[in-house]
Amino acid sequence: RVLGLIVAKLLFLDDKQANEGKMARQLNALVRKEACADAARVAELGTALYLSKAEDKNGGRDKNSILGDVCEAVMGALYLDGGLPAAEDFFFQFWAAQLDNLPGNNKDPKSQLQEWALSHQLGLPQYFEVGRSGPDHRPEFQISVKLGKWSASAKGFSKQDAERDAAQDLLLQVSQKND
Template sequence: MSDRIKDFEARLGRRFTDPALLERALTHASHGDGRSRSDSNERLEFLGDRVLGLMAAEALHERFPGLDEGGLASRLNALVNKEACARAARQVDLGEALRLSPAEARLGGREKASILADACEAVIGALYLDGGLEAARGFFLAQWGEALDNLAKRPRDAKSRLQEWAARTGRPAPVYSVIARSGPDHRPVFTVEVSVGALNAQAEGASKQAAERAAADLILTAETRL
């Protein structure tokens, strides 16, 4: 393992039985100029995404015994989205340990939310394979603990509120579409349109998710007082 990955392992507070798992979790598909995608973290990301969903659902089920399925689902969405994963990655300086191609590194890959989020899920997958659910849960509780505490109040994610409002008022579910993307790869600007039946709104954001939330908030502001 490189010194960067060893330092990251120390920040995790866990020594891997199989260090190759952690190394793979931190290997972006661009590493080696994309010649060996089979050695990247994509499979571990797939696994980690499912493990994260299980741990988040379990934590919510325990913490909010009075909530129905809808209330749990909206809170789950606030915990397992890509921005939440990127935030957790930044809390442990995951970007510093990433294995990227020189070109991707020059383009700011160590700070890209999409790359950080995917690698965070891959690390969860690696922890699960190396030490079981308890190892993965330790990381989850350390990095998502504050978010779980904040969910004691109704989550204020605009997309969740818009979906709930649409269902409550008999409208179709919101549909989001990316209609434009501009700016350099390391600082993109997304334009997203959201439609709820005949209602629609457009907004921009530094990520697709941010633009979606901004567009959802525009409809909520115009049509409701939520």
């Protein structure tokens, strides 16, 4: 994918001594669907979409899944039309805020929770789907995460989002208990 190529090149040229784990976390933060959707919002790509009336009415112009896909498609088209420099120009223009805020140890909450759990000899967090609601074309998942005596749950329109939010909630719980 064009986006992955651009980000990998940027991260490698930025810090040739960075370890693979750090670069992988940074790459994942910049290429995930939410990052693409944020860039699409900055580029105002949602205003150019042709959507069904139902999708438009349901907020399709601001859905991460749609905006993320559109953003990647635009980058692919720019690459095919103008080569890597055109795609890189788009990337640097619309990912600027995300690049500025990219921490050196950017870890998602699930990774942070796993590292915390292992450092406290608690084993790995366990994730369970405890509920599912909504229509088949847009289900909402409720996920619970358990770790020792702690647990948290969260909802999301993808299992990954719900797991991430549940992990974040559990991290807050354990950090408050350990303060």
